[in-house]
Amino acid sequence: MSIPADLHYTPEHEWVSVEGSVATVGITDYAAQQLGDVVYVSLPSVGAAVTGGEPCGEVESVKSVSDLYSPVDGEVTEVNTELDDDPSLVNAEPYTAGWMFRVQLAQDGNGDTALPPDLLSAAEYEELTKSAG
Amino acid sequence: MTPFAGWQMPLRYRSETAEHQAVRHAAGLFDLSHMGEILVNGPGAGAALDYALTGYLSAMPPGRARYTMICAADGGVLDDLVVYRQGEQEFLVIANAANTAVVFGELLSRASGFDAVVTDATDEYALIAIQGPAAAGILGPLVSMDLGAMKYYAGAFGDVAGVPAWVARTGYTGEDGFELFCRPADAVGVWEALASAGASAGLVPAGLAARDTLRLEAGMPLYGNELGPDMTPYEAGMGRVVKFDKPGDFVGRAALLARSLAGPRRELVGLTLQSRRVARHGYPVFADGIQVGTVTSGAPSPTLGQPIAMAYLGADLDARAAVLTVGIRGEAVPAQLTDLPFYSRSR
Numbered sequence: 001m002s003i004p005a006d007l008h009y010t011p012e013h014e015w016v017s018v019e020g021s022v023a024t025v026g027i028t029d030y031a032a033q034q035l036g037d038v039v040y041v042s043l044p045s046v047g048a049a050v051t052g053g054e055p056c057g058e059v060e061s062v063k064s065v066s067d068l069y070s071p072v073d074g075e076v077t078e079v080n081t082e083l084d085d086d087p088s089l090v091n092a093e094p095y096t097a098g099w100m101f102r103v104q105l106a107q108d109g110n111g112d113t114a115l116p117p118d119l120l121s122a123a124e125y126e127e128l129t130k131s132a133g
Numbered sequence: 134m135t136p137f138a139g140w141q142m143p144l145r146y147r148s149e150t151a152e153h154q155a156v157r158h159a160a161g162l163f164d165l166s167h168m169g170e171i172l173v174n175g176p177g178a179g180a181a182l183d184y185a186l187t188g189y190l191s192a193m194p195p196g197r198a199r200y201t202m203i204c205a206a207d208g209g210v211l212d213d214l215v216v217y218r219q220g221e222q223e224f225l226v227i228a229n230a231a232n233t234a235v236v237f238g239e240l241l242s243r244a245s246g247f248d249a250v251v252t253d254a255t256d257e258y259a260l261i262a263i264q265g266p267a268a269a270g271i272l273g274p275l276v277s278m279d280l281g282a283m284k285y286y287a288g289a290f291g292d293v294a295g296v297p298a299w300v301a302r303t304g305y306t307g308e309d310g311f312e313l314f315c316r317p318a319d320a321v322g323v324w325e326a327l328a329s330a331g332a333s334a335g336l337v338p339a340g341l342a343a344r345d346t347l348r349l350e351a352g353m354p355l356y357g358n359e360l361g362p363d364m365t366p367y368e369a370g371m372g373r374v375v376k377f378d379k380p381g382d383f384v385g386r387a388a389l390l391a392r393s394l395a396g397p398r399r400e401l402v403g404l405t406l407q408s409r410r411v412a413r414h415g416y417p418v419f420a421d422g423i424q425v426g427t428v429t430s431g432a433p434s435p436t437l438g439q440p441i442a443m444a445y446l447g448a449d450l451d452a453r454a455a456v457l458t459v460g461i462r463g464e465a466v467p468a469q470l471t472d473l474p475f476y477s478r479s480r
Binding site (some may be wrong): 036037039040042058060062063064065088091 | 144145148149150342345346409410411413432433462
């Protein structure tokens with residue numbers, strides 16, 4: 001199971017990477033393995049406002065359906081339409097071709113864009129998956 | 134791995150979809166050692182099973198198998214079973230893992246007036262299944278008997294990879310295949326011999342997730358989903374397992390006779406969805422906006438490439454005339470009524 005060191009994580013098993021003020025979001029390798037073969041990903045629309053910790057889509061696998069949570073506040077600028085044709089990318093390449101959506105991060109009171117402070121580091125996320133068994 | 138009826142079971146080895154397709158097109162290897170094995174032996178064993186179960190087991194010749202059910206006095210299904218006749222006075226009853234204790238207890242008490250000994254032998258057997266069109270070709274060279282001469286729903290004692298086993302041409306996938314009952318100490322050797330012999334033919338290990346989508350496509354009921362104590366075999370479209378023409382009484386006979394004459398209260402149907410979203414166990418089914426039933430099992434079908442489901446609908450509903458939808462987390466998704474099974478192998 002892979003947990004890249006340079007990404008941020010949530011307890012709901014999303015990962016976040018940031019370039020400038022844009023965050024890219026997907027689900028972790030651990031989550032994809034737990035779900036099994038992903039058959040459908042319902043993503044937020046481009047332009048939609050998302051809120052950290054709130055559901056913004058669904059990941060449907062052979063055995064179950066799970067909410068997809070946004071780890072960040074902001075506006076969706078892009079979604080991975082490749083997943084429509086090939087949702088198995090989420091299982092095969094969860095951190096690269098299986099990415100799900102991009103968010104223009106909301107500005108805080110100082111006009112800065114920052115990630116929420118409660119995101120987990122790779123080491124913290126690894127601990128969480130270990131304690132989950 | 135996932136906890137299942139007190140066992141640790143593999144949900145999948147790698148991709149459940151790939152495992153499913155391997156069983157449809159080549160072969161899959163399943164560890165089903167969780168299933169319950171109950172022996173009913175003795176001069177009165179056949180008569181005891183005739184009384185205890187819905188089937189006419191004493192009429193079955195040695196070396197054959199039957200799909201049957203054990204019902205309560207009110208006709209409710211306690212479990213669905215496969216029964217093998219291993220000899221003139223020897224029967225092997227296969228129960229679902231979660232129901233083994235109930236089935237064993239019922240068989241013990243129902244057989245008490247007969248000259249038969251009932252033994253829970255679950256711990257004495259491992260069960261390995263090899264299922265799929267390539268199964269016979271892979272297994273054939275490893276067994277002491279002629280598999281070509283073994284009919285579907287038949288079984289025989291013999292050797293598998295050099296160890297003793299009961300080899301049966303049965304399964305729960307909708308494909309040709311075999312189930313091998315051997316000693317637990319021999320199971321790893323049998324598994325490894327099969328895996329190695331079958332690798333070049335496309336044999337892969339397959340888990341519970343693939344087992345569930347395979348049986349669903351084949352329209353086979355799963356206890357706890359399509360079958361339970363609150364329904365009779367008739368609701369599940371399985372009235373054929375109830376044999377009123379056998380001699381003597383059997384547990385549930387009066388209630389089942391009444392039910393067979395009155396007709397079922399509910400009807401098990403197949404649904405297909407033109408959707409990416411999947412109808413799952415417990416989701417409501419609507420006809421013209423009114424709830425008329427509930428989904429019992431649902432999954433994306435690897436063979437059909439669309440979601441499939443089984444559902445119970447009220448028997449008074451003219452389902453074929455109604456516009457059906459499934460409520461998928463608040464959205465009404467159109468569903469088409471389909472004959473079961475969703476998939477039949479070409480013979």
